[in-house]
Amino acid sequence: MQTIVIVGGGAGGLELATRLGDTMGRKGHARVILVDRSPTHFWKPLLHTVASGKRDPQVFQIEYSAQAAEHGFTFMHAELRSVDRAARVLELAPCLSDDVGEVRATRALGYTTLVLALGAVTNFYGVPGAAEHVCTLDNVREAKGFYRRFFGACVRASEAAGKEGNAVNVVIVGGGATGVELAAELGYSARALARYKIHTLDPARDVRISILERGPRLLPHLPLEQSARAEAYLKSRGIEIRTGTAVTQVGADSVHVKEGEGETQLRPASLTLWAAGVEGPAITGTLGLSLNRMRQIMVRPTLQSVDDPEVFAIGDCASFVCPVKGAAPPRAQVAHQQAVFLAAALGRREGRPLPEFSYRDYGSLVSLGPVAAVGVLLGGSYGSKLPVSGAFANLLYGLMYQKHLMALHGFVRAAAVTLADWLRKRISPSVKLH
Ligand SMILES: Cc1cc2nc3c(=O)[nH]c(=O)nc-3n(C[C@H](O)[C@H](O)[C@H](O)COP(=O)(O)OP(=O)(O)OC[C@H]3O[C@@H](n4cnc5c(N)ncnc54)[C@H](O)[C@@H]3O)c2cc1C
Numbered sequence: 001m002q003t004i005v006i007v008g009g010g011a012g013g014l015e016l017a018t019r020l021g022d023t024m025g026r027k028g029h030a031r032v033i034l035v036d037r038s039p040t041h042f043w044k045p046l047l048h049t050v051a052s053g054k055r056d057p058q059v060f061q062i063e064y065s066a067q068a069a070e071h072g073f074t075f076m077h078a079e080l081r082s083v084d085r086a087a088r089v090l091e092l093a094p095c096l097s098d099d100v101g102e103v104r105a106t107r108a109l110g111y112t113t114l115v116l117a118l119g120a121v122t123n124f125y126g127v128p129g130a131a132e133h134v135c136t137l138d139n140v141r142e143a144k145g146f147y148r149r150f151f152g153a154c155v156r157a158s159e160a161a162g163k164e165g166n167a168v169n170v171v172i173v174g175g176g177a178t179g180v181e182l183a184a185e186l187g188y189s190a191r192a193l194a195r196y197k198i199h200t201l202d203p204a205r206d207v208r209i210s211i212l213e214r215g216p217r218l219l220p221h222l223p224l225e226q227s228a229r230a231e232a233y234l235k236s237r238g239i240e241i242r243t244g245t246a247v248t249q250v251g252a253d254s255v256h257v258k259e260g261e262g263e264t265q266l267r268p269a270s271l272t273l274w275a276a277g278v279e280g281p282a283i284t285g286t287l288g289l290s291l292n293r294m295r296q297i298m299v300r301p302t303l304q305s306v307d308d309p310e311v312f313a314i315g316d317c318a319s320f321v322c323p324v325k326g327a328a329p330p331r332a333q334v335a336h337q338q339a340v341f342l343a344a345a346l347g348r349r350e351g352r353p354l355p356e357f358s359y360r361d362y363g364s365l366v367s368l369g370p371v372a373a374v375g376v377l378l379g380g381s382y383g384s385k386l387p388v389s390g391a392f393a394n395l396l397y398g399l400m401y402q403k404h405l406m407a408l409h410g411f412v413r414a415a416a417v418t419l420a421d422w423l424r425k426r427i428s429p430s431v432k433l434h
Helices: 013-025 044-051 064-071 140-159 177-195 224-236 282-286 332-347 390-409 411-427
Strands: 002-007 030-036 074-084 089-094 107-110 113-116 168-173 207-212 240-242 245-250 254-259 264-268 271-274 311-313 363-367 373-379 384-389
Touching: 002 013, 013 030, 013 064, 013 332, 013 390, 030 064, 044 140, 044 177, 044 390, 064 074, 074 282, 140 168, 140 177, 140 271, 168 177, 168 264, 177 207, 177 224, 177 363, 207 245, 224 240, 224 373, 224 384, 332 390, 363 384, 363 390, 373 390, 384 390, 390 411
Parallel strands: 002 030, 002 113, 030 074, 113 311, 168 207, 168 271, 207 240
Antiparallel strands: 074 089, 089 107, 245 254, 254 264, 363 373, 373 384
16 A cells, blocks of 8 residues: 655645545555644644734644544654655654654654645845844744744833833834734734733834835735735834835844945844745755755646655645746645645546646735735636725635635534634633733
8 A cells, every 4th residue: 555645734734634534544545644743733824823922823723633533644743854765765753842842763654655745934045143033933833932022022111111222123024925914913912912901011102013125015926006005004003114125134132224225224123023035944955856946846747846756745845837827936825726736636646647736826815913904816717806905805814714724624613613713702812911
């Protein structure tokens, strides 16, 4: 019996394992194994809500072992260390605690087909001091760490009231979806913490949130008027937006910025969050597979790596380039479509040629906090573009997570989880208070 090993249980990998487990694992057609270094799955597009204290990841996570038991696959809590492609064996370091705290001695796992769904990590583009001093949003641990620091900075500044330094300067580097979504949520959190008397700062005056973007506008993947709408909304919430501004160096409590051809200036930064881009994780460079400039594994239209037909790659760690539409972006939407495609393709393989993946862009939505969002829906046979904003866009944005839940749990369970979340929201504080 063939063994299909999927490494990485994120937006793409967990859906693939669930589908393959249901169709092949349960029926004994293949052994399906999911490997992840975390024991639980948390949908990455919601990380900014953990970083702003709005969402408790404990409540929104899915236990891989439980999902595996219900859907006919095996889960291994381990970190991938290396791959011997000639022998088709993985070297895994089993993890004992969350987020790769401690690991046990490595062990080997053989495979017939390997799917890499490792996601991406923050790209610092070699900016001096960035790797040492900034916070990132690559996983739940980092998102929780950011909130702890934000919370602590607010409390400390509050205690220093009347003295110099009683302001919190949050600098977000990168005006893409991650930076914009976090800035919007943090503004709400600062106000909520004041309401709960966690700090005595004036959130509008003393909690200064800025987005520094090197390009000419925020959200460059959206049409011009939608990015202008997002900028106007954020400004109305007191968030400073500096476009055409490059961060050239990062220190422990400051960033060096250069606007256009101007002189480099120093800006205070109690907290710096780097959201300026992603690249493939370092391990992709050790596999002897061809990579693009962003360290992503280059794949054929079948999603097989260009060097090894038994190694597939999906999601953010893969570089899929459509000859007509160009490179697929690092988005959950792509990871989801690739998981659906590969589950069907591997299920029907049996010596037949594999079909070719084609990415369909349904548009993009960016959250602007609890009540608003902005974006564009693409669709129809004429490729029509429908700009959406405000509360309606916010509703659609919420539905993206429901869709993910439905893919993992089916309609009834996803609806029950959504109802439980709705009730929990009504009886819990709007932000984490410690
Ligand atoms: C704040 C934020 C907001 C976003 N918003 C959106 C949005 O609105 N819409 C959208 O489409 N996309 C959004 N994205 C992007 C989206 O989250 C990613 O494109 C998507 O999660 C990629 O899925 P993936 O399966 O490739 O990887 P991931 O979901 O990142 O999963 C990778 C998995 O691999 C595991 N892993 C990594 N290395 C190893 C190893 N060596 N051994 C074992 N396991 C390993 C990790 O633990 C993780 O579980 C957002 C991202 C962020 C950070």
